Amino acid sequence: MTDSPTPLPNVICPLCGGANECAPAESGRFDLECWCRTVRISAEALARIPPELAGKACLCPRCAAVGG
Ligand SMILES: [Zn+2]
Incomplete structure (x- = not known):
């Protein structure tokens, strides 16, 4: 392993x-x-990610900025 x-x-x-x-x-x-290392992901966007995908799939830059 x-x-x-x-x-x-x-x-x-x-x-x-x-x-x-x-x-x-x-x-x-x-x-x-990656762009996601420098961009601040909005809490609102994080809250909308389905639980099964949280921490597994990146948002796109547009969705990451929603609410922020
Ligand atoms: Zn998106």
């Missing part, structure tokens, strides 16, 4: 179904810069 996790290939925004432009999800590597 290796304990180096790889990003899930979730490239779809769980809120709107659009492309989330998440670099790690697209490439399968965590060592890439």
Whole structure:
């Protein structure tokens, strides 16, 4: 067993179904810069993510900024 996790290939925004432009999800590597590391995700957007996808799929930049 290796304990180096790889990003899930979730490239779809769980809120709107659009492309989330998440670099790690697209490439399968965590060592890439992604817009989501510098953007502040609004609490309102986080609250709308389905529980089964929370922490597993990136939002898209548009949804991440909603309410913020
Ligand atoms: Zn979205």
